[in-house]
Amino acid sequence: MKKILVSLTLGLALTACSTSPEVKTAQPVDVTVLGLNDFHGNLDPTAFAGVQVPKADGTGTTSLLAGGAEAIGGELAAVRATNPNTIFVGGGDLIGASPVTSSLLRDEPTVAALSKLGMKASALGNHEFDQGLKELLRMQNGGCDSNAPDKACKFEATYAGASFKWLGANVVYKANGTNPFEPYYIEEVGGAKIGFIGAVLKDTPTIVSPTGVAELDFLDEATSINKYVRVLKAKGVDAIVVLIHQGGVLKQGSTEKFNTVGCRDLEGDIVPIAQKIDPAVSAIISGHTHQGYNCVVPDPTGKPRIVIEGDQYGHLLQRLDLTVDKANHKVLSVKAENVVIDYTQRKTNGTLDANMTALIKTAQAKTDVVKNQFVVNLGAAQIKRAADRASESALGDVIADAQLEATKAQGAVIAFMNPGGIRADLPGTVKANNAITFGDVFAVQPFGNTMAVMDLTGAQIKALLEQQTAGPNAGTNAKVLQVSAGFTYTLTLTAPEGQRVSALKLNGVAIDPAATYRVAMNSFLSTGGDNFTVFKEGKNVVQLAGLADVDALVSYLKAHGAQLTGTVQNRITIIK
Incomplete structure (x- = not known):
């Protein structure tokens, strides 16, 4: 299948754990990370203005139909067939502000879909907190004790919760400073340990209902991330990737776009955060601003580091290809791509995810009367x-x-x-x-x-x-x-x-x-x-x-x- 993508490769020598001068030898491991940000329960594809295609009647162009769980599932299957060392993660706002098909069922269909697609971890997003902390903990852990009993456990009789982990390194209880959600996640593939640290923008309490997060503090993003970089180093991980629900925009007047390789015109809140994050982090998967970019931002030592975001609603998947020296706990190189998820092409080629098709039909059957x-x-x-x-x-x-x-x-x-x-x-x-x-x-x-x-x-x-x-x-x-x-x-x-x-x-x-x-x-x-x-x-x-x-x-x-x-x-x- 033809894919539209952009790529960026950086040569790196980032020590994630070992301080020994001894150089060990082992076959490097190729690891692929696929990221999804700001999905917002869009199980069905939507228009992606970033790519224009001819109209069927030949009268001009229209936005590409992109994203949706079926096409995302098709892309995941294709990538996993090429590289079994593939990890699917999220950049936050997977749920919340969702269309009827998901929202009327309290976003349980979306959580079920992402779990079945094999997502391993995601940063918390501000919209995950839309219904308050208690409801978000239910979304993570399962059960039917919801503040919306008319919507909860109506997709399936028992809601099992997310099989992936929402990560919030900078989210703590005011009472005791502990994290209500895991701050990091480690996945081992091909013998390599890949660590993910998740964070949400510290201004979350100003953009969600304050009562829903009244018992929480949202701490400085970079400080919190760096705290857990040290923890992951001590655990001997071979690479660290940050998942952060905070992003930027391309400067006004910039000619750079989502398909610009190594863009330099990024501005906004993510830039000063990225500049403070420990150099041991190989790449930063961002979100929140619903923008598409594949940029580089200097780390604290001045070396360029990838900061990437994939638009919204699954239009783009952020792809990182890491070559990992697991013997010396180093990342030898990182290649970054923004892959366009072309729904129409996959439907034509018969490569949509059949399990996702069935899941969406089930959700639609329960919501279409209202919709x-x-x-x-x-x-x-x-x-x-x-x-x-x-x-x-x-x-x-x-x-x-x-x-x-x-x-x-x-x-x-x-x-x-x-x-x-x-x-x-x-x-x-x-x-x-x-x-x-x-x-x-x-x-x-x-x-x-x-x-x-x-x-x-x-x-x-x-x-x-x-x-x-x-x-x-x-x-x-x-x-x-x-x-x-x-x-x-x-x-x-x-x-x-x-x-x-x-x-x-x-x-x-x-x-x-x-x-x-x-x-x-x-x-x-x-x-x-x-x-x-x-x-x-x-x-x-x-x-x-x-x-x-x-x-x-x-x-x-x-x-x-x-x-x-x-x-x-x-x-x-x-x-x-």
Whole structure:
């Protein structure tokens, strides 16, 4: 089968354990590591914009259909047939923010799929914590004692848990400093011991519901990883690979892409972390930012080291080919590849994983009745979310309007929506007559958030909007809140921090800093999620536990969907 891939080879002499000057001899071992990041329960393939293919009708190009458990399983089988010393691992966010087929069954089908595909270990991701620590421990260990009894143990009568280990070297209990999840994992293949250390971004408590992780501390990533590098050295491993749910982006204007070999234009949070991680680590498999890159970042000694990420949803598998000198506990070379998982090609060639096909059909049989419920025929073929989180989007406008309409009875006059909560275009794939189903809507807002309302002063609203580009949300982490009809303002990115928001108006009238306004948002934002801590200062807070955000959007679409044009409403003037 033809594969699209990129590769990078680095010559290394990284001592993982032995300090003896004696040079021993043994046949080197070739080990292949395949990594999957930000899968988010996408058991079915989705469009990968990184590769364009001709349309069937010959009228142009369209995004490649890529990923999905069946095609991933086909790739794993092909690689294992070539090299039995293959290890399948994850970069976090394997579950959470998932489509209906997985999410309505509490992501148990996804865990079952990855277990059957032979995954050995994965970094924890922030979305693994979406439903809180107790539920995540259940996902790891099994059982039916869930905070969602309507969803748990409905895929299979007894949920067995994950056969792979979620790793969290930097996640500890506040009470005693112990790790609720294993910090590392060692796999022996071909006589070589390969150690994996897992970590999640330390800012996880700011981007998940704070109550769900209240008993945990998330420590510095590099410091925690280096602590366990020393442990693995003492255990005599022959190679160390880091799995970290933190990533970067290619610099604005860069010509480098997912298929650029040894890219140098990487920036973002992963770069300073990688620069601090012990040189004994041979490569870093990253995630979180849903980007495709195969870059090099200097280690603490200045030597180049691979940092790789595989887009999202299984579109790319990160492949590392290591040549290991097990006699002297050294990695002689590392070759890095981003392999495109072409679903259509594998389906045509008959090399999809039949076990995954059967698993997906079982999950679909249990969820399709809900997924396929008709909602509306849109007035546009598709309403799109933003390509980045620092801009207004047509879909963000619609969601904010839906939330305002759903909370007007509680007095709301403005609604705010976090861009990171918008997970797909509406619909992801255009249908005949612009039809929208519940599954399409759920894919947009899969978190199970409910609505909330509170009072904020005009001054607090301005302070809230300043947080979009300040502090933890500065630079590439900027997050522009989507706002409802009637509310407008200007965001000047070139102005000093704290002075970027101006011209705030509601229905054409300037916002009064001293006046009080009733505002709406989802439950995640209401507790300060995504670093919008001003929401925690709100007064007269009402949590509408019976009003799910997805239901608010469904109701709005039924009432107004036929009139929607799919255009950005330009409520926010962004000056760059």
